[in-house]
Amino acid sequence: MSEWTDAIVGERMTVDNQFTDRVSASRFSSQEWGLIMTATEFEIEDADDPDDARIVADTSSLPAIMPELENVRSQVAAMGGAPGGDGGSGGSGGGLVDSIKGALGLGGGDDGPSDEELDAAERLVQEYADQLQAHLEEVGKWEQVRVAYQE
Secondary structure (H helix, E strand, O other): OHHHHHEEOHHHHHHHHHHHHHHOOOOOOOHHHHHHHHHHHHHHOOOOOOOOOOOEEEOHHHHHHHHHHHHHHHHHHHOOOOOOOOOOOOOOOOOOHHHHHHHHHOOOOOOOHOOOOHHHHHHHHHHHHHHHHHHHHHOOHHHHHHHHOOO
């Protein structure tokens, strides 16, 4: 089934570029989004029905990588924080010491990504899948992709 995804690499790159603003507006950084996407597979549900077929995100591997999102955040915090953040300007806003404490399990009660965060990741990935399908329909490749998926 990977042949159908190989055939749309260029289309995915186009959608990736279009989706950048949506990721920026989400709770996830571009690094986190990249990690989320590596744990996501795409399938076509109801591929044999041209009217109901749609791209769906298989996010069954996401729970396994969600703790890694905290590591990505810790690395960003250790490097001075994300652009637009408080940059460690005092108070209890994080910083290197908090990152080290968190990595050692000594942080203040933050158990890493929550179910809410997993749900947000799943919704964003499905939004991406919907946009990918819309793009394929727009450029006239959806039917070809749907049929290739079935083979």
